[in-house]
Amino acid sequence: MVIDSVENNFINFRFPEEDGFLYGFNLYALVNGIDVLLIDTAFRTQARQVNEALTSRGLRLTHVLLTHFHPDHVAGLVALDPKITVLGSPEYKRTLVKEIPQTVTHVSFSEGFKFGEFDLSFTPVPGHSPCSILIDINEKYLHAGDNLMSRYDGKAILPWVEYHEIASHISSLELLKAMNRDKVLLGHGPALLNSSDINQAIDDRLSYLSAVLRSSGNCSWEDAVSGCTCHFAGKEFFEQLVQ
Numbered sequence: 001m002v003i004d005s006v007e008n009n010f011i012n013f014r015f016p017e018e019d020g021f022l023y024g025f026n027l028y029a030l031v032n033g034i035d036v037l038l039i040d041t042a043f044r045t046q047a048r049q050v051n052e053a054l055t056s057r058g059l060r061l062t063h064v065l066l067t068h069f070h071p072d073h074v075a076g077l078v079a080l081d082p083k084i085t086v087l088g089s090p091e092y093k094r095t096l097v098k099e100i101p102q103t104v105t106h107v108s109f110s111e112g113f114k115f116g117e118f119d120l121s122f123t124p125v126p127g128h129s130p131c132s133i134l135i136d137i138n139e140k141y142l143h144a145g146d147n148l149m150s151r152y153d154g155k156a157i158l159p160w161v162e163y164h165e166i167a168s169h170i171s172s173l174e175l176l177k178a179m180n181r182d183k184v185l186l187g188h189g190p191a192l193l194n195s196s197d198i199n200q201a202i203d204d205r206l207s208y209l210s211a212v213l214r215s216s217g218n219c220s221w222e223d224a225v226s227g228c229t230c231h232f233a234g235k236e237f238f239e240q241l242v243q
């Protein structure tokens with residue numbers, strides 16, 4: 001695990017891919033005094049390491065905010081205190097497959113959430129999952145969850161989406177693009193820190209998803225990625241999508 005400071009009171013925990021895995025994990029923590037809000041938990045192993053690192057610094061994990069409720073983002077809750085406040089989309093039950101020990105508090109899309117010096121606001125972006133949200137942090141950073149994914153070294157990963165949700169995922173990526181941001185944080189892979197990289201990353205995913213949708217799921221790999229400027233890591237998500 002690599003620990004970096006994004007800014008004062010804003011920590012990044014990075015986990016490279018383990019052998020045989022397509023992606024690693026990227027967790028962000030906001031600090032308010034000794035209290036910490038962690039965005040996503042990854043699996044138990046990563047959650048435990050983050051919790052221990054926080055404790056060793058005299059901090060305590062009080063909140064977990066979830067970009068969405070897929071296992072690689074929520075499973076770590078099992079290793080954390082049941083009394084932690086867990087925040088996430090009102091749609092979370094459509095995604096969560098295993099019980100977690102904490103109660104989930106719905107985020108408010110109209111009022112946001114304040115944590116110390118951090119003003120957070122949320123935008124629903126269904127597609128990757130019905131409960132996916134964007135998290136705006138002080139109108140400076142935007143956490144895009146898994147709307148954009150990459151490997152630890154930044155190599156692009158295909159969008160993961162079920163076929164019947166492709167149109168939703170496209171709409172959510174178009175919404176993200178229209179926000180015209182210049183600092184986007186990801187759950188997998190390094191942050192994108194300029195608007196041209198962000199636009200290109202979005203356009204590549206849009207091109208791929210639109211090609212698959214236009215073909216009604218009957219296109220070749222070459223046709224699916226013919227409009228993309230990047231080379232996506234792995235074809236697994238494509239093969240699952242068109243099978």
Ligand SMILES: [Fe+2]
Binds near residue numbers: 070073146187188
């Ligand atoms: Fe994920």
